[in-house]
Amino acid sequence: MDNDIIKVKIADLAVKREPGIIVTIxxxxxxxxxxxxxxxxxxxxxHILLSDSAQFRGRGxxxxxxxxADTAIPFMAREMERIGARRQHFLAKIAxxxxxxxNNNISVGEKNVEAVIRTLKEMGIAIRGQDVGGNYGRTMRLxxxxxxxxxxxxxKGEKEL
Amino acid sequence: xxxxxxxxxLDVLKELANIGVGNAVTSLSQMxxxxxxxxxxxxxxxxxxxxxxxxxxxxxxxVAGVYIKSTxxxxxxxxxxxxxxSAANLIKSLLxxxxxxxxxxxxxxxxxVGNILTASYLNxxxxxxxxxxxxxxxxxxxxxxxxxxxxxxxENYLIQDEVVLLRTTLSTQxxxxxxxxxILPDSDTLGKTFTLLLGSG
Numbered sequence: 001m002d003n004d005i006i007k008v009k010i011a012d013l014a015v016k017r018e019p020g021i022i023v024t025i026x027x028x029x030x031x032x033x034x035x036x037x038x039x040x041x042x043x044x045x046x047h048i049l050l051s052d053s054a055q056f057r058g059r060g061x062x063x064x065x066x067x068x069a070d071t072a073i074p075f076m077a078r079e080m081e082r083i084g085a086r087r088q089h090f091l092a093k094i095a096x097x098x099x100x101x102x103n104n105n106i107s108v109g110e111k112n113v114e115a116v117i118r119t120l121k122e123m124g125i126a127i128r129g130q131d132v133g134g135n136y137g138r139t140m141r142l143x144x145x146x147x148x149x150x151x152x153x154x155x156k157g158e159k160e161l
Numbered sequence: 162x163x164x165x166x167x168x169x170x171l172d173v174l175k176e177l178a179n180i181g182v183g184n185a186v187t188s189l190s191q192m193x194x195x196x197x198x199x200x201x202x203x204x205x206x207x208x209x210x211x212x213x214x215x216x217x218x219x220x221x222x223x224v225a226g227v228y229i230k231s232t233x234x235x236x237x238x239x240x241x242x243x244x245x246x247s248a249a250n251l252i253k254s255l256l257x258x259x260x261x262x263x264x265x266x267x268x269x270x271x272x273x274v275g276n277i278l279t280a281s282y283l284n285x286x287x288x289x290x291x292x293x294x295x296x297x298x299x300x301x302x303x304x305x306x307x308x309x310x311x312x313x314x315x316e317n318y319l320i321q322d323e324v325v326l327l328r329t330t331l332s333t334q335x336x337x338x339x340x341x342x343x344i345l346p347d348s349d350t351l352g353k354t355f356t357l358l359l360g361s362g
Contacts, residue, residue: 009211009214010210010211010214010307010311011210011211011322025214025305026221026305026309026310027311028308028311028315029311029315049311049315067210098308098312100312101300103298103300108315108316136304137308137309137312138305154223154305155223
């Protein structure tokens with residue numbers, strides 16, 4: 001197995017110093033958040049499932065921070081700082097939040113994107129690129145040496161953020 | 162209410178799935194014209210949420226998925242997932258002369274098959290367990306399997322980090338159709354359902 005490729009599952013996150021790639025596949029209504037410190041060349045990628053952890057607190061189960069927008073992003077930022085990143089350099093690229101099933105009334109994807117943008121704003125992190133919404137799934141790759149993010153789809157080509 | 166899911170519960174779910182899927186496969190067999198359809202015994206498992214998108218070969222594989230949400234006494238999500246080859250073969254089987262493409266006719270065939278399979282499944286479940294189940298109209302997505310499964314989970318606001326999953330695979334020899342039926346019961350309503358079924362909390 002190639003040590004330079006880290007796979008992030010659903011409700012999961014990973015941080016890494018250059019070189020290498022962090023990848024998460026099959027973002028539907030989920031949102032992928034890439035944070036990057038271009039000075040120290042440290043990146044992080046999170047794959048969140050839901051927007052808000054608040055409604056799930058106090059149910060007697062511990063919360064997986066990587067599952068929710070409002071908890072995953074601050075947690076990932078701290079993990080990046082622990083390996084030497086500095087918050088003032090952080091920039092973000094986001095992808096996902098689509099609506100695969102067109103007739104559903106509530107769009108989980110939309111709510112997820114809103115929550116991610118709100119959380120990043122609260123943390124003072126600028127969004128440098130986004131590919132969100134639509135009705136198709138995405139795979140997201142963060143290249144930790146450059147901060148480049150590559151989005152691939154089924155039948156809709158590739159896009160660089 | 163938070164359900165404590167144990168082996169006993171999984172056994173009951175498995176039995177329900179068995180009957181439901183048996184019915185569904187009979188319907189499919191009738192649609193395809195008396196063809197023999199092989200069905201695996203449904204597997205009921207409690208698996209980590211994170212592993213679900215990988216169940217269909219890596220998460221990035223393109224598949225056709227019909228999604229149905231059922232509410233009522235028990236909230237269930239049902240996904241009927243086919244590889245693109247199988248979807249094409251299914252369309253060709255039911256639509257003589259079609260080339261198997263995912264055009265308007267093709268997609269409506271898949272949606273209808275999903276509808277019939279799900280209705281048979283839910284009817285069996287409803288009769289046996291005396292549950293009122295109200296399915297929503299089916300919806301089709303052709304995309305990465307991981308995206309389809311995770312979106313279906315997110316639509317249910319899954320709380321737990323482990324999900325109950327009932328899975329059946331079915332296959333036809335002659336027409337080479339392999340399908341997966343996934344049933345995701347909402348863990349929040351499982352406890353309620355078992356109170357109804359077994360008469361105890």
